[in-house]
Amino acid sequence: MKFLKNFFESNRKQFSEGGRFEKLHPFFDAVETFFFIPGIVTKTEPHVRDSLDLKRFMSMVIVALIPPLFFGIYNTGYQSNLASGLPLTFMAVSLKGLQIVLPIIIVSYAVGLAWETLFASIRKHNISEGFLVTGLLFPLTLPPTIPLWQVALGISFGVIFGKEIFGGTGRNFLNPALTGRAFLFFAYPVKMTGDTVWTVVSGVNSQVVDTFSGATPLAVSAIQGSADFLESLLLKAGFTFPKLFYGLYPGTIGGTSALMCLLGAILLILTGIASYRIILGGIMGVLFAAFPGYIIGLIYGESSVPMLTLNPFYHLVMGGAAFGITYMATDPVSAPGMNISKWIYGFAIGALTVLIRIFNPAFPEGIMLAILFMNLFSPLLDHFEIQFRLKKRVPNV
Amino acid sequence: MTSIRIRKGYDINIAGTPSCDVEKLEKPTRVALLPERIPFIKPRLKVKVDDQVNVGSPIFEDKQNPDFIFLSPGGGRITKIDYGPRRIIKEIIIALDQDEGHEIFPMINEAQLEDIEREALVQMLTAGGLWPLFRELPFRNIPNPQSFPPSIIISLGSKEPFQPVPEVYLKDKVDLFEFGIKILNKLTRTLFISASPDNNFVPDRLNTHVTHTCEGVYPADDPGVLLYTIKKHPDENRAWYINGQDVILLAMLFKTGKYPVDRTVVLGGILAREKKHLQTRMGVPLNHITKGHADDTGAARHIVGGIFNGYTGSKDSYMGFYETSLVLIPEGDEKEFFGFARPGFNKPSRSRAFLSVFNPSAMPMECNQHGENRACVNCGFCAEVCPVDILPQFTYKSILADEIEEALDHGLLDCVECGLCTYVCPSKVKLSVVLKNTKKAYYLEQL
Numbered sequence: 001m002k003f004l005k006n007f008f009e010s011n012r013k014q015f016s017e018g019g020r021f022e023k024l025h026p027f028f029d030a031v032e033t034f035f036f037i038p039g040i041v042t043k044t045e046p047h048v049r050d051s052l053d054l055k056r057f058m059s060m061v062i063v064a065l066i067p068p069l070f071f072g073i074y075n076t077g078y079q080s081n082l083a084s085g086l087p088l089t090f091m092a093v094s095l096k097g098l099q100i101v102l103p104i105i106i107v108s109y110a111v112g113l114a115w116e117t118l119f120a121s122i123r124k125h126n127i128s129e130g131f132l133v134t135g136l137l138f139p140l141t142l143p144p145t146i147p148l149w150q151v152a153l154g155i156s157f158g159v160i161f162g163k164e165i166f167g168g169t170g171r172n173f174l175n176p177a178l179t180g181r182a183f184l185f186f187a188y189p190v191k192m193t194g195d196t197v198w199t200v201v202s203g204v205n206s207q208v209v210d211t212f213s214g215a216t217p218l219a220v221s222a223i224q225g226s227a228d229f230l231e232s233l234l235l236k237a238g239f240t241f242p243k244l245f246y247g248l249y250p251g252t253i254g255g256t257s258a259l260m261c262l263l264g265a266i267l268l269i270l271t272g273i274a275s276y277r278i279i280l281g282g283i284m285g286v287l288f289a290a291f292p293g294y295i296i297g298l299i300y301g302e303s304s305v306p307m308l309t310l311n312p313f314y315h316l317v318m319g320g321a322a323f324g325i326t327y328m329a330t331d332p333v334s335a336p337g338m339n340i341s342k343w344i345y346g347f348a349i350g351a352l353t354v355l356i357r358i359f360n361p362a363f364p365e366g367i368m369l370a371i372l373f374m375n376l377f378s379p380l381l382d383h384f385e386i387q388f389r390l391k392k393r394v395p396n397v
Numbered sequence: 398m399t400s401i402r403i404r405k406g407y408d409i410n411i412a413g414t415p416s417c418d419v420e421k422l423e424k425p426t427r428v429a430l431l432p433e434r435i436p437f438i439k440p441r442l443k444v445k446v447d448d449q450v451n452v453g454s455p456i457f458e459d460k461q462n463p464d465f466i467f468l469s470p471g472g473g474r475i476t477k478i479d480y481g482p483r484r485i486i487k488e489i490i491i492a493l494d495q496d497e498g499h500e501i502f503p504m505i506n507e508a509q510l511e512d513i514e515r516e517a518l519v520q521m522l523t524a525g526g527l528w529p530l531f532r533e534l535p536f537r538n539i540p541n542p543q544s545f546p547p548s549i550i551i552s553l554g555s556k557e558p559f560q561p562v563p564e565v566y567l568k569d570k571v572d573l574f575e576f577g578i579k580i581l582n583k584l585t586r587t588l589f590i591s592a593s594p595d596n597n598f599v600p601d602r603l604n605t606h607v608t609h610t611c612e613g614v615y616p617a618d619d620p621g622v623l624l625y626t627i628k629k630h631p632d633e634n635r636a637w638y639i640n641g642q643d644v645i646l647l648a649m650l651f652k653t654g655k656y657p658v659d660r661t662v663v664l665g666g667i668l669a670r671e672k673k674h675l676q677t678r679m680g681v682p683l684n685h686i687t688k689g690h691a692d693d694t695g696a697a698r699h700i701v702g703g704i705f706n707g708y709t710g711s712k713d714s715y716m717g718f719y720e721t722s723l724v725l726i727p728e729g730d731e732k733e734f735f736g737f738a739r740p741g742f743n744k745p746s747r748s749r750a751f752l753s754v755f756n757p758s759a760m761p762m763e764c765n766q767h768g769e770n771r772a773c774v775n776c777g778f779c780a781e782v783c784p785v786d787i788l789p790q791f792t793y794k795s796i797l798a799d800e801i802e803e804a805l806d807h808g809l810l811d812c813v814e815c816g817l818c819t820y821v822c823p824s825k826v827k828l829s830v831v832l833k834n835t836k837k838a839y840y841l842e843q844l
Contacts, residue, residue, distance in 0.1 A: 033769060036732035036733060036735075037733040038732060038769060041763075044830050045707060046704060047705075047726070048409070049820055050767065050820055051751060051767045053768020053823050055768060130774065168772060170772030270749060272748055332774050333775055337791070386807075394630065
């Protein structure tokens with residue numbers, strides 16, 4: 001600790017004004033404040049301040065991301081070894097998962113941080129902690145087979161066009177991680193969708209073992225024209241409800257396990273970092289939008305769109321809905337700030353997710369588009385609620 | 398008696414709050430007047446260095462409104478007039494004589510008060526130097542003596558952790574307080590007196606006078622919060638208010654015929670050894686208060702006027718005309734290793750992001766900002782604590798965009814300057830300072 005303190009003190013002048021690395025000061029500051037809360041004191045009233053700062057605020061999100069991250073590493077390795085016919089012991093699987101996931105996360109953080117430093121240095125402000133979350137959220141939404149250069153491209157697009165050109169953290173109206181993902185999704189659909197991208201196959205001949213199907217539950221559901229009930233269809237493919245809930249199936253790195261997202265959501269709600277209104281609204285939206293179709297299925301027995309008749313709870317545990325509602329929709333910057341607006345926003349995200357899944361089979365996953373779409377509406381929702389609220393005030397001018 | 402409940406606000410759990418014990422301080426050698434700390438005043442001096450003054454001699458008046466006269470808090474010789482940047486008058490220091498002379502003011506008893514005209518009463522209060530004790534909402538300026546207030550609010554709460562509590566300053570002075578209420582009743586048709594139900598002393602002794610009991614956390618006792626909660630019409634916005642302790646001063650001026658300089662002040666903060674109420678007088682030096690009550694004042698920040706609204710005074714400075722609180726807390730300019738990752742059992746926070754949620758004991762706080770300044774991320778914590786339902790994050794953004802009309806629609810002028818929005822902000826945005834400065838600029842534009 002003493003050593004670190006001396007290290008920062010002795011190198012400070014290089015990074016301050018007139019120093020050799022003056023331009024890199026935001027980077028120096030980011031590293032230093034990672035180790036030490038700076039000794040800044042209040043200059044104006046109020047003289048004391050709350051202990052919570054943005055670093056702690058964002059670290060809580062990182063802590064909440066640990067369950068999906070660890071499970072994602074395990075699941076990625078598990079699916080890979082399963083497909084490649086390799087041993088499925090805990091160690092082997094975890095190591096394999098790390099081998100696949102770690103490079104993706106490192107590239108995401110490194111490239112994103114480079115852009116953040118560049119913008120911070122030009123704008124002469126410090127690097128905001130919001131990036132710590134973006135840099136981890138983004139890789140968790142990707143398929144494990146993603147080439148690393150696409151990770152770099154995606155996070156660059158997300159950071160630059162999702163955030164920095166609007167002025168940086170706090171001024172962006174889209175979720176940067178999802179902006180990056182949407183860019184990859186539309187620019188390189190072959191690498192982002194289909195049956196083959198969700199599992200890394202390795203081994204002697206790089207051949208998939210015969211019994212393995214790489215299809216995700218959403219892909220299974222999107223098959224048209226089957227007369228069967230979707231649930232039995234999913235069951236045939238091996239996707240029972242508990243399996244979907246626990247998340248041990250092919251999918252994005254971090255988004256498969258609804259259980260892990262639930263743990264994260266509980267932590268975020270208990271600590272008050274994420275809005276419970278958005279999360280509960282999102283869950284209600286999913287259930288509400290999926291319910292009429294389910295009833296139709298129960299009455300008429302069949303439908304040409306199998307997804308329509310799916311049990312609403314399946315929508316919550318399949319694909320990225322749980323992950324998106326817990327971590328993406330609750331980003332305070334791109335979500336509305338008013339309470340009723342948050343309910344509407346969350347509800348609309350959930351409902352739109354289901355509607356996209358049902359009526360647009362070209363996009364098997366709807367949560368990404370639903371969140372980005374509602375991001376655009378959050379200022380409008382806020383505006384109307386504020387106007388409504390101001391009408392009740394006794395004017396004072 | 399109406400009881401109202403203020404839902405929003407926040408009580409900080411800070412260590413070092415004062416006890417209700419009272420100690421009478423001996424006479425100081427010097428006292429001072431601090432024109433700089435009186436809002437919206439442009440002082441015109443009526444004395445010069447080496448002049449001999451009595452208690453109650455005029456020291457300066459306001460250039461814009463010469464009715465606002467500020468009188469000497471002590472009898473003796475003016476030793477120094479301290480100027481700051483741009484010739485702003487910071488301090489007028491008076492070395493006290495052994496036997497101080499007093500200016501004589503007309504005395505009035507209850508019977509005479511019944512018959513006196515309102516104008517004559519106002520005239521006596523302005524000449525007696527006590528008119529500046531009245532403040533006008535929403536700008537908290539000194540009201541024009543010619544105007545007539547929609548109401549006058551007296552707040553007998555003590556939600557701010559470092560302000561004198563009514564049971565101390567009202568002790569043995571309930572009669573004077575009641576006389577003060579009679580004076581105020583001559584000045585206005587509507588007098589609101591609010592008290593906190595947590596503390597039985599005031600409602601018991603003054604139950605015929607108290608009009609509202611305000612339940613809630615800080616700043617439920619602020620007159621602005623009471624007004625916001627009960628007002629029905631825009632006409633009520635320009636209410637006046639006066640501090641509970643100052644009502645006694647009004648009565649003392651008329652009862653004794655002398656300019657009253659007694660004050661009950663509070664000394665608190667973790668660096669004060671004895672945290673209690675002190676009976677002293679107006680404008681005493683800060684080191685006169687701390688002497689014998691605090692050990693190491695060198696390291697302490699001297700906060701005059703409370704941690705939420707006060708200013709940082711130097712050790713050699715003086716108490717102001719309005720301030721009744723001195724808080725000594727450490728600067729706290731040390732760096733903290735891995736501070737953001739610690740469990741934080743001892744880190745006071747309104748959020749639930751630290752283990753301190755499970756720690757109910759009062760925690761020591763320092764002047765550390767606990768983090769760097771960042772952009773607003775719209776977390777909405779400020780709106781959750783604002784007692785007058787402003788949306789500080791949106792109001793502040795409209796101010797930064799120069800949309801003053803929009804900020805006013807948002808209720809900018811209802812802001813009671815409690816400072817809670819700044820306190821809770823995780824991005825360390827000084828919302829309350831921006832709001833306060835905008836209000837001030839708006840007031841100055843209107844003059």
